Amino acid sequence: MKVAAFLAAALVAFTSPNTASAGMLAQAKQFTGLHEVKHNRRLRAALGINPARTPWCGxxxxxxxxxxGRQPPQSFGIARSWLRFGAPVKLAYARPGDVIVVRAGRGYHVGILSELSKSTARVIGGNQSGRVQLSYFSRGQVVAVRR
Structure with a gap:
């Protein structure tokens, strides 16, 4: 009985991050196309801030x-704070739904990984050209992958 309980707990522990990551990607996709000005009322209600006036990727x-069902970092509105979210993952092992932090100019940008190729990371995120959309970032821009 104890062995069965242990195996069940281990199964949950190892599958939960995958399920959570997939859940994050599915949630993000529901907002694709929303623009910070055109859809301000809906985004403002969902985010709790005015996206037309505040950097809002975080x-x-x-x-x-x-x-x-995940707990964001305490200062989640700051992209850099996502460097402490969940568990670190090497870029080579990144999967759709993982949180990706990229270098953007002198700062950082955060989003959800949709697809990874040999040269780019396709990321869905907010505040990408003023909207929720899929954008491509060079793998060299990726600072961290978190699951």
Whole structure:
């Protein structure tokens, strides 16, 4: 009986991050196309901030994480704070649904990995050209992958 309980707990522990990551990607996709000005009322209600006036990539990922049953970092509105979210994953092992932190100019940007190729990471996120959309980032821009 104890062995069966242990195996069941181990199964949950090893599958939960996958399920949570997939849940985050599914949640993020529901908002694809929403623009910070055209859809301001809906985004403002979902994010708790005015996306037309506040950098909101971290707020978007925080909202997605909460909807997927995850706990975002304390300062989730700041993209750099996502460097402490979940567990670190090497880029080579990144999967769709993982949180990706990329270098963007002199700062950081955070989003959810949709697809990874040999040269790029396709990321869905908020505040990408003022909207929720899929964008491509060079693998060289990836600072961290978190699951």
């Amino acid at each position: 707020h978007f990922v925080g909202m997605v994480a909460r909807k997927a």
